[in-house]
Amino acid sequence: QPATGISIKTSLSLTREIGLWNAVSLIAGCMIGSGIFMSPQGVLVYMGSPGASLVVWVLCGLLAMLGALCYAELSALVPESGGEYAYILRTFGSLPAFLVIYIFTLVGRPATIAAISLSFAEYALAPFYPGCPSLPQSVVKSVAASCILLLMLVNFWSSRLATMLMNVCTVAKVFSLLIIVVGGAVVLVQGHGRTEFLLSAFHNTTQQAGRIGMAFYQGLWSFDGWNSINYMMEELKNPKNLVWALMIAIPLVTSLYVLVNISYLLVLSPSEILSSDATAVRWGNQILGSWAWLVPLAVALSTFGSVNGVFLGGSRVCYAAAREGHMPRFLSMIHVHHLTPAPALMFTTAMALVLVIPGNFSIIVNLMRPPCIIRFSGAKCPLLPMQVPTFIPVVMLLASLYLVLAPIIDNPQMEFLYVFLFLLSGFLVYFLFIYFQCQPKCLKMATFHLQLLLEVPPEG
Numbered sequence: 001q002p003a004t005g006i007s008i009k010t011s012l013s014l015t016r017e018i019g020l021w022n023a024v025s026l027i028a029g030c031m032i033g034s035g036i037f038m039s040p041q042g043v044l045v046y047m048g049s050p051g052a053s054l055v056v057w058v059l060c061g062l063l064a065m066l067g068a069l070c071y072a073e074l075s076a077l078v079p080e081s082g083g084e085y086a087y088i089l090r091t092f093g094s095l096p097a098f099l100v101i102y103i104f105t106l107v108g109r110p111a112t113i114a115a116i117s118l119s120f121a122e123y124a125l126a127p128f129y130p131g132c133p134s135l136p137q138s139v140v141k142s143v144a145a146s147c148i149l150l151l152m153l154v155n156f157w158s159s160r161l162a163t164m165l166m167n168v169c170t171v172a173k174v175f176s177l178l179i180i181v182v183g184g185a186v187v188l189v190q191g192h193g194r195t196e197f198l199l200s201a202f203h204n205t206t207q208q209a210g211r212i213g214m215a216f217y218q219g220l221w222s223f224d225g226w227n228s229i230n231y232m233m234e235e236l237k238n239p240k241n242l243v244w245a246l247m248i249a250i251p252l253v254t255s256l257y258v259l260v261n262i263s264y265l266l267v268l269s270p271s272e273i274l275s276s277d278a279t280a281v282r283w284g285n286q287i288l289g290s291w292a293w294l295v296p297l298a299v300a301l302s303t304f305g306s307v308n309g310v311f312l313g314g315s316r317v318c319y320a321a322a323r324e325g326h327m328p329r330f331l332s333m334i335h336v337h338h339l340t341p342a343p344a345l346m347f348t349t350a351m352a353l354v355l356v357i358p359g360n361f362s363i364i365v366n367l368m369r370p371p372c373i374i375r376f377s378g379a380k381c382p383l384l385p386m387q388v389p390t391f392i393p394v395v396m397l398l399a400s401l402y403l404v405l406a407p408i409i410d411n412p413q414m415e416f417l418y419v420f421l422f423l424l425s426g427f428l429v430y431f432l433f434i435y436f437q438c439q440p441k442c443l444k445m446a447t448f449h450l451q452l453l454l455e456v457p458p459e460g
Contacts, residue, residue, distance in 0.1 A: 048211075066396055088100050155311045
């Protein structure tokens with residue numbers, strides 16, 4: 001039996017092994033990734049002023065907390081693994097649930113892996129290109145692809161090894177943020193901080209709704225992962241611990257994010273933040289001196305662990321979807337010796353490698369955010385008639401609607417058209433392969449040979 005709780009007897013089953021503090025660690029570990037090290041400049045670019053960018057960071061934490069409370073209520077109604085997929089399936093039926101898993105497996109997870117891997121590559125390479133404002137994109141993409149392939153092999157080989165790696169990287173995440181927070185505090189106490197930004201904190205703040213929405217896109221990226229524990233509901237020792245884990249992890253991470261951004265502003269000018277592809281590394285070069293290499297090392301480990309966390313959590317959603325017949329059975333099979341979801345890992349890896357080709361962090365985030373927000377907002381609709389305070393799901397639905405529509409209306413981009421066409425294609429795929437159950441003979445033959453090649457027996 002592997003460490004993650006999936007066992008093979010006559011069928012797949014999940015065991016309850018996650019306690020309160022393990023849940024807190026998982027949520028915080030999945031949330032703290034590349035966003036806080038890459039998004040500061042994204043939020044600042046779109047908001048136009050340091051003060052407004054800090055307000056956005058606080059509001060993003062509040063939105064994450066409200067969304068988590070909505071999901072906690074949903075988990076009490078639908079105590080199954082799968083997160084929003086399971087909630088929408090039990091409430092709205094097969095078609096909406098299929099569209100959710102269609103987005104999740106083809107865009108959501110692969111885009112997350114690609115974006116964080118690119119962040120890992122930039123920080124891992126930064127010490128080898130001192131003084132360079134930008135890194136060679138071919139090298140960055142090659143390192144990002146190597147990161148994805150290596151973590152696919154780790155998760156393929158041993159779930160216990162992947163879990164241990166996650167724990168080590170979570171410590172590195174918190175350690176790297178604390179270095180930045182403490183460093184900023186020392187600079188402030190010594191009187192060397194750039195406190196002039198306080199005098200014009202809200203100068204040049206944008207008034208455009210679309211730019212504000214894009215700023216929230218960039219900020220909310222840093223909070224992605226607050227719903228990771230909902231994918232593993234069937235593995236919680238006590239499901240009631242879900243609310244406590246969320247109420248501990250999200251405020252903690254929000255506080256760290258705000259303090260880290262203040263530290264950036266105390267050490268670097270807004271123009272320096274905007275011109276840097278690796279904000280934390282530039283901060284380290286100015287504050288830590290000969291120890292500056294600690295920052296890119298800690299950040300690289302942090303982002304590396306985030307990719308590993310995405311690989312770990314994604315298999316639960318694949319498992320839940322395959323159980324309902326919304327994904328090919330082959331993708332839900334596990335290796336006969338390693339007891340890992342090898343086909344699902346390889347499929348996700350292939351999609352992530354495709355998304356690494358553009359090589360632009362912001363483009364990938366903007367491409368992924370609209371379908372993810374639609375998925376989250378759809379999952380909250382069942383709460384409107386429930387016992388949770390009505391204003392919470394109403395606020396979240398309105399915020400989601402604003403974040404989807406405002407950037408499209410203010411500044412239409414081709415990425416949004418691609419997302420819309422992708423959603424439309426989901427209807428065609430559903431009616432062709434799920435409703436009418438069209439199964440090409442070549443697909444059955446390919447499944448048979450892949451089972452033999454990868455040593456993955458069918459469920460049951």
